[in-house]
Amino acid sequence: DTGVSQNPRHKITKRGQNVTFRCDPISEHNRLYWYRQTLGQGPEFLTYFQNEAQLEKSRLLSDRFSAERPKGSFSTLEIQRTEQGDSAMYLCASSLRGSAYEQYFGPGTRLTVT
Amino acid sequence: LAKTTQPISMDSYEGQEVNITCSHNNIATNDYITWYQQFPSQGPRFIIQGYKTKVTNEVASLFIPADRKSSTLSLPRVSLSDTAVYYCLVDGGSQGNLIFGKGTKLSVKP
Numbered sequence: 697d698t699g700v701s702q703n704p705r706h707k708i709t710k711r712g713q714n715v716t717f718r719c720d721p722i723s724e725h726n727r728l729y730w731y732r733q734t735l736g737q738g739p740e741f742l743t744y745f746q747n748e749a750q751l752e753k754s755r756l757l758s759d760r761f762s763a764e765r766p767k768g769s770f771s772t773l774e775i776q777r778t779e780q781g782d783s784a785m786y787l788c789a790s791s792l793r794g795s796a797y798e799q800y801f802g803p804g805t806r807l808t809v810t
Numbered sequence: 811l812a813k814t815t816q817p818i819s820m821d822s823y824e825g826q827e828v829n830i831t832c833s834h835n836n837i838a839t840n841d842y843i844t845w846y847q848q849f850p851s852q853g854p855r856f857i858i859q860g861y862k863t864k865v866t867n868e869v870a871s872l873f874i875p876a877d878r879k880s881s882t883l884s885l886p887r888v889s890l891s892d893t894a895v896y897y898c899l900v901d902g903g904s905q906g907n908l909i910f911g912k913g914t915k916l917s918v919k920p
Contacts, residue, residue, distance in 0.1 A: 700853075729907070738897055738910025739854065752907060787853045797844045797901070799908065801853025 698722060700802035702788050708808045709778055716774045717805045721790030728771050729799060730763055731787040732756065739787055745771060746793065778809045814898045819915040828885045830914050832898030835879050843874060843881045846897045848913070854897065858883070885916075893918045 701720045709715050721728050726747050731739035742761070743753045747768035757763075760778075765771040775782055785806050789799040815833040822828045834843070842861050846854040858865055860872040860881070871884040885892055895913040 731908075736912070738895075738913055739908070741907040741909065744907060754907070789853065797842060797859060797899075797908065798856045799854075801855065803851070804853055 700788055700790055700800050702786075702802040702805050704805060705803060706806050706808075708810065711780060711809055712777055714774065714776045715778060715807065716772055717786055717788075717807075719771045719773070719788030719802060721770070721788070722800055723769075724792070725790035725800070726768070726793050727791045727796060728765055729789040729791070730771070730773050731789065731801075733785045733787055733804070734783075742773075775807075778807075780809045783807055783809045814900060814911050816896075816898050816911065816914045818912065819917070821917050821919065822888055823919050824889055825887050828888050828892070828916060828918075830883045830885075830896055830898075830916070831880055832883070833880045834898070834900045837878050837900050841878075841900045843872065843878075844899045844901075844908075845870070845872065845883050846899065846908075846910070848895045848897065849893075854910075857896075888916075888918045890918050890920060892916065 703718045729744040730742040733739040741754050742757050743763050745765040748765050760776045763773045785804040787801055787804045789801040791799045842859055844859040845857045847857050848854040858870050858872045860874050862874050865872045873882045895915050897910050897913040899908055
């Protein structure tokens, strides 16, 4: 399977702990996006990378959130000092630069903060 | 960014054609119209994109009238596996930060 993969698929953590998620995009895609989705809502954009450069961050991405894509391949999203309101599905997507609106999504990481 | 309005939910039966209409009255000249499909516990999947008139692929057709203030996603002969949430998006930027609404939850019954 050469699609977008995300790990872990599920994460349960206690409030105040730090968590890190990983996304492996489709290998030839130079753009990588992170979204967050809560129950009954559509995905909300968080941030995106073109190669290793983080080009845009949503206001939803508080200073407790940080994302990296160190070599322009996989990406990590870290949440520090998790809060219950961080409970959501975190989705990663990738695309080619010239096809930014045709994004390929991974299965997501479901985070539950207790 | 253009705002979209689409029905919250729709019901259909297997074998029927389903048309989901999306309103985007404030669409800008350089905006494209894109539709995504999302099954439970999966990420969204790109279905189709268009600018004007009609676009067809192996999954669906997209009809866009001349004023481009609305669009209709047409799914021919739906099956139970087409039960999903369908999102209509419009945006003219080149950055690809997709703006999703709540979508239309389509339920296909036997």
